[in-house]
Amino acid sequence: xxxxxxxxxxxxxxxxxxxxxxxxxxxxxxxxxxxxxxxxxxxxxxxxxxxxxxxxxxxxxxxxxxxxxxxxxxxxxxxxxxxxxxxxxxxxxxxxxxxxxxxxxxxxxxxxxxxxxxxxxxxxxxxxxxxxxxxxxxxxxxxxxxxxxxxxxxxxxxxxxxxxxxxxxxxxxxxxxxxxxxxxxxxxxxxxxxxxxxxxxxxxxxxxxxxxxxxxxxxxxxxxxxxxxxxxxxxxxxxxxxxxxxxxxxxxxxxxxxxxxxxxxxxxxxxxx
Amino acid sequence: xxxxxxxxxxxxxxxxxxxxxxxxxxxxxxxxxxxxxxxxxxxxxxxxxxxxxxxxxxxxxxxxxxxxxxxxxxxxxxxxxxxxxxxxxxxxxxxxxxxxxxxxxxxxxxxxxxxxxxxxxxxxxxxxxxxxxxxxxxxxxxxxxxxxxxxxxxxxxxxxxxxxxxxxxxxxxxxxxxxxxxxxxxxxxxxxxxxxxxxxxxxxxxxxxxxxxxxxxxxxxxxxxxxxxxxxxxxxxxxxxxxxxxxxxxxxxxxxxxxxxxxxxx
Numbered sequence: 001x002x003x004x005x006x007x008x009x010x011x012x013x014x015x016x017x018x019x020x021x022x023x024x025x026x027x028x029x030x031x032x033x034x035x036x037x038x039x040x041x042x043x044x045x046x047x048x049x050x051x052x053x054x055x056x057x058x059x060x061x062x063x064x065x066x067x068x069x070x071x072x073x074x075x076x077x078x079x080x081x082x083x084x085x086x087x088x089x090x091x092x093x094x095x096x097x098x099x100x101x102x103x104x105x106x107x108x109x110x111x112x113x114x115x116x117x118x119x120x121x122x123x124x125x126x127x128x129x130x131x132x133x134x135x136x137x138x139x140x141x142x143x144x145x146x147x148x149x150x151x152x153x154x155x156x157x158x159x160x161x162x163x164x165x166x167x168x169x170x171x172x173x174x175x176x177x178x179x180x181x182x183x184x185x186x187x188x189x190x191x192x193x194x195x196x197x198x199x200x201x202x203x204x205x206x207x208x209x210x211x212x213x214x215x216x217x218x219x220x221x222x223x224x225x226x227x228x229x230x231x232x233x234x235x236x237x238x239x240x241x242x243x244x245x246x247x248x249x250x251x252x253x254x255x256x257x258x259x260x261x262x263x264x265x266x267x268x269x270x271x272x273x
Numbered sequence: 274x275x276x277x278x279x280x281x282x283x284x285x286x287x288x289x290x291x292x293x294x295x296x297x298x299x300x301x302x303x304x305x306x307x308x309x310x311x312x313x314x315x316x317x318x319x320x321x322x323x324x325x326x327x328x329x330x331x332x333x334x335x336x337x338x339x340x341x342x343x344x345x346x347x348x349x350x351x352x353x354x355x356x357x358x359x360x361x362x363x364x365x366x367x368x369x370x371x372x373x374x375x376x377x378x379x380x381x382x383x384x385x386x387x388x389x390x391x392x393x394x395x396x397x398x399x400x401x402x403x404x405x406x407x408x409x410x411x412x413x414x415x416x417x418x419x420x421x422x423x424x425x426x427x428x429x430x431x432x433x434x435x436x437x438x439x440x441x442x443x444x445x446x447x448x449x450x451x452x453x454x455x456x457x458x459x460x461x462x463x464x465x466x467x468x469x470x471x472x473x474x475x476x477x478x479x480x481x482x483x484x485x486x487x488x489x490x491x492x493x494x495x496x497x498x499x500x501x502x503x504x505x506x507x508x509x510x511x512x513x514x515x516x517x518x519x520x521x522x523x524x525x526x527x528x529x530x531x532x533x534x535x536x537x538x539x
Contacts, residue, residue: 031452038456045460049469053315055476057322060315184300188307196311203318208310 006110013109017117025122032123039126043080046198047072047134061202066142067230068200073135074154074222075197078161079190080128085162086169088118093176093183102270112261115173142230150229153243160246161221167253168193168216174257174264193218201235209235220249279376280384287355287388291396298396301346305401309342313409327474332412333500337471339405340496343398344427347390348434348491350466352458355386356438360451363442372531379439379523386435412500419498422505426495429512433490436519437462443523446530466491473497487515 025032050072054065063071092115095101104114144150172186179185193212201209201223213219213236227234228243291298316334320326329337344350359382362368371378405411414420441454448454463469465488472483472493483489490512497503 031450034453035456038453038460041460042456045464045469048464052470052475053319056326056474057319060322061318179296179300181294182296182300184297184304188304192304192307192311195308199311199315199318204311204314208314 010110010113014113014117017114018120021117021120022122035123036126039123040130043076043127043130046195047076047130050198061200063200063202063232064143066138067232068198069134069138070142070230071200071222071226072198073131073133073138074157074161074226075194076131077128077135078131078158078221079165079194080124080131081158081162082165082169083127083190084121084124086116086166086173087124088120089115089169089173090176090183090186091118092173093179093181096177096180096268099270101268105268111265112170144230153225153229157222157225157246160250163250164218164221164246164253165190165193167250167257168218170254170257171260174260177264177268189216197222206236213238217249217253220246276376280380283381283384284388284391287385288392291389291392301397302400305342305345305397306404309339309401309405312338312341313405327471328502329471329473329500330412332410333502334471335405335409336411336413336500337492337496339402339409339411340499341468341492342405343394343402344430344492344495345468346393346397347427348430348466349386349390349393349438350434350462350468350491352438352441352455352462354389354438355382355435356442356458357451357455358385359439359442360445360454363445364449364451378527378531379520382439383432383435386438387431390431390434414499414501419501419505423495423499426498426505426508426512429509429516430491430495432516433487433512433519436516436523437487439523440519440526443526443530446533461488465489467493471496473502487519490515 047069050065050068053060054068058064060068092101095104095115095118104111107114139154168189169186172189175185176183193216196204196208196212197218201219209219209223213224219235223235224238225243225246226232228240234240234242313335316338317331320329320331320334324330326334349356359368362371371381374381406413438458441458442451444454445451465472465483465486467483467489472480472489474480475483484493494503494508494512498505498508
């Protein structure tokens with residue numbers, strides 16, 4: 001079986017499993033609407049926090065509210081897409097502890113697709129909706145001289161950002177194969193990462209910015225490309241072309257995460273009870 | 274006193290139960306430290322722009338952040354304490370067994386939650402707090418009295434936190450499913466406890482309102498007592514009043530619920 005057919009088969013399996021979970025959540029329609037609304041509220045709270053801060057100040061780290069809303073919208077929308085597609089990865093540890101992970105291994109479908117689609121929840125659309133609303137507001141209120149490259153960069157950022165966050169989810173899942181009940185470490189990088197990116201890089205210490213640029217390249221989700229769009233100084237004096245490197249960084253991250261996943265899967269030992 | 278020993282045993286059992294999740298505890302320490310770092314930097318930027326926001330100086334704002342990370346799991350700010358087990362027992366009907374025990378239902382669950390809180394404090398809270406104290410300037414008292422007052426405020430905060438979540442859990446008697454309630458606990462807990470921003474930095478009338486709600490007893494009060502920003506006695510009265518009111522409401526709801534208890538799945 002070639003790489004291509006494995007990919008197609010994975011997508012097919014993902015679609016089938018996700019579809020099953022969507023149908024099951026649609027059985028209780030009212031409950032579904034309530035949870036979508038709840039999700040919208042939960043994710044909206046951190047933006048309310050930013051608004052509260054701006055009720056006291058005019059700028060944060062030298063950035064205005066629309067500029068920070070731009071960072072926020074990009075970070076939350078990209079993260080929301082990754083969370084919708086692969087957000088169930090954090091139940092992997094629980095599945096390994098209770099032994100139900102073994103069931104996924106014997107099914108004739110790629111394990112990653114099965115784990116990703118596990119408990120697929122459309123309610124996670126709440127986060128994407130909330131992020132895009134803030135991003136939309138930021139796009140019209142930010143003081144930018146729009147040009148074609150700047151406008152094109154926005155959707156590229158969202159897609160690359162979603163891919164970078166997806167890679168973090170997969171790498172986190174691979175880590176869970178070793179660590180078993182340490183799902184919270186993953187939260188530090190996923191939820192922590194998206195929270196970090198909601199604020200401008202000028203707020204954080206140099207070492208932290210270096211870490212999320214060169215070690216875990218989250219800065220390419222929004223900080224670096226947004227510097228070009230907003231005409232801001234580049235974090236760490238990166239060259240101008242770095243603003244357009246997000247898709248390359250995303251591909252590299254996904255390749256590395258895929259490798260980590262394979263290594264993790266190969267070293268998996270069942271609980272064996 | 275015999276019954277006192279019973280609840281102490283329940284608390285100790287709960288402490289031991291949480292102590293078995295070692296990897297999860299280490300992971301929690303890591304996560305709280307990362308979130309503390311992110312928050313500290315944003316608060317410093319905020320206080321840079323507006324010195325003395327909410328009456329805090331920079332060192333006090335930093336202290337508030339690490340205290341919040343320390344108390345996050347201890348007080349189950351976003352839920353996930355004893356109330357989660359209680360909801361599950363109500364949903365499955367196992368609550369009937371609890372009702373037959375020769376023990377007070379509310380005290381039984383309070384004891385379990387106190388044991389959990391104590392473990393989370395020692396296992397998950399102390400290290401991020403110490404990390405913050407080592408790497409950032411903090412406003413910590415050097416005499417014993419404020420620390421002693423802080424311990425009392427913390428104890429009262431634990432009871433208020435439990436009382437809120439106990440009420441939430443009892444609602445499952447009527448709702449049959451805890452998912453929506455858990456979400457409400459999460460939203461209100463994070464926002465009104467002051468995890469997003471210290472409550473004294475909330476502006477205007479909105480700020481006045483959030484500062485008298487019971488959630489203010491959880492992080493804001495212990496923090497202000499520790500940093501000498503409020504009169505400890507006043508803080509204790511505020512916390513104790515909410516604790517008594519909420520526990521009493523819990524008793525009322527509990528007796529209403531048990532009168533109409535329908536055991537699921539017999």
